Amino acid sequence: MHATFPLGRPAGIRVGAHWSVLLIMALLAELLAQSLLPEAAPGQPAFVYWATGIAGAVVFLASLLAHELGHALVARHRGLAVDRITLWLLGGSTELPGEPPDPRTSFAVAVAGPLASLLAGGGFLGLGLLLPTAVPAVVIVTLTWLGWTNLVLAVFNLLPGSPLDGGRILQAVVWQRTADKRRAQAVAARSGNVLGLVLAGIGLVELLWFGSFAGVWLVGIGWFLGFSARAELATGPAREVLGRLRLSEVMTPHPETAPGWFTVRAFAEQAATRRFRTYPVVSFDGRPVGIVSLAALARVPAQARASTRVEDVCVKPPRCLVTGPDVPLTAILGRLGDRPGQDLALVVEDGALVGVVSPDDIARTLELAVLATDARPRVP
Ligand SMILES: [Zn+2]
Incomplete structure (x- = not known):
């Protein structure tokens, strides 16, 4: 949302x-x-x-x-x-x-x-x-x-099914009893799926049998519950792995940077021999300034490229995401995207750029997490 x-x-x-x-x-x-x-x-x-x-x-x-x-x-x-x-x-x-x-x-x-x-x-x-x-x-x-x-x-x-609070309570109780968090999550999610079906069923009966319009709400809520529960069941094992990861384990370290003091024309020549479309921008003394994409540089009018510096074009915080290496990956999930300035997160430690996280880094980590948890998600 x-x-x-x-x-x-x-x-x-x-x-x-x-x-x-x-x-x-x-x-x-x-x-x-x-x-x-x-x-x-x-x-x-x-x-x-x-x-x-x-x-x-x-x-x-x-x-x-x-x-x-x-x-x-x-x-x-x-x-x-x-x-x-x-x-x-x-x-x-x-x-x-x-x-x-x-x-x-x-x-x-x-x-x-x-x-x-x-x-x-x-x-x-x-x-x-x-x-x-x-x-x-x-x-x-x-x-x-x-x-x-x-x-x-x-x-x-x-009511005892994820993602409702009762589902979280059920999950905590099973987790406490079995000391197996993943199993507890699966139990609560399955229960949520059943609960969603039952609620949607009651809603349908209310709507069709008794002509009560309140049934539409129940069908909607039941559908949402079942949908969320199945999503949890499918992503549970991967999410558990992701929950333990820090950005330092996900990021691309020592990224190629764009010198902020270069003119757009000078950097364009440099970028022609490189492999990336978006770069972290650093100042002359090495501090991270923001991020810049080739698309943003291309929008600078041709006659202005010799006099405009990369620093003046780049997207700066807070519009670009700056974070630390010890931050959990889950904290930035869903915050990187296609909007300008959000194609990379800068990972900064003691004022110096130590790495970047791209949607590609996250996708790669997700896929590796799924590969590592050999249990394929089961949907009842
Ligand atoms: Zn609640």
């Missing part, structure tokens, strides 16, 4: 939302304003229902965030790096670049989210019960709805 807009940095953790969150917010606000609130607390003007409905949808989004912050804060407390939180159509996801080192950590991180939802659910229900009767009925109804929705969210996430 790349098309996200930032929502701030609570507790120093980057939070973003995918545009599909707006859809779910609009649906929830409409559900509250058009049917739940008018039925449970009749006799109010429409703007009261809409204002309360929109407020309810916003608070629901905040409680989704609380669920993800539960995961993120426990992960950070246990010493794991937390990349960011993304909210989207089917809830949220917390990106952890590293893998939990032991089953206890894995269990604690997984259980923290549903626990946050349970607490939020209990809190909203309690508030709805304890508020004085002078409080408008629409507020009480919204609080009760928020309470039950959070409880349902907690229970749903505890």
Whole structure:
């Protein structure tokens, strides 16, 4: 999910939302304003229902965030790096670049989210019960709805199949019992695949037999669950190998560089005898400056090539990725691509360029990892 807009940095953790969150917010606000609130607390003007409905949808989004912050804060407390939180159509996801080192950590991180939802659910229900009767009925109804929705969210996430939290919990328990992480991952992923099929099946029955449109949601969620579980099953063994790799083991060391102080014309002559299309650019004193591609150099007008320096054309940080040799490979997976400035990551140690990582380096490492794990991924 790349098309996200930032929502701030609570507790120093980057939070973003995918545009599909707006859809779910609009649906929830409409559900509250058009049917739940008018039925449970009749006799109010429409703007009261809409204002309360929109407020309810916003608070629901905040409680989704609380669920993800539960995961993120426990992960950070246990010493794991937390990349960011993304909210989207089917809830949220917390990106952890590293893998939990032991089953206890894995269990604690997984259980923290549903626990946050349970607490939020209990809190909203309690508030709805304890508020004085002078409080408008629409507020009480919204609080009760928020309470039950959070409880349902907690229970749903505890279903025992990957990629749900319950799947991670199941995985941690099997890992603890068998001391075999890969087997535990496979058990949780298979369970997630079955769970996805069952949910999609129930959704279909609901839709076709009872004509209930809510079935579409279940089919969608079930399909997504099964799809993610099968993807985990297929990539699990390779991912485990990748999770242990540092960039120093993946990168191309001592890469060929482009001298930043050269003119475009002078470097073009040099590049004619070389084999690469993208180069790390270094300054006269050897410091890495950015990266430059032949395509970017070719865009410099011919009459300007004798007076333009490579340094002036190259893509500099933060648009180009600069990282360290001890960073896990998983931290930059998915961040290298075809966009200008992202065809190479510069690996820098003590201010000096020690290597580069290209999508090719990553693909090669992935293929070697799959070759090394002789077990072919099985899909039930
Ligand atoms: Zn969760």
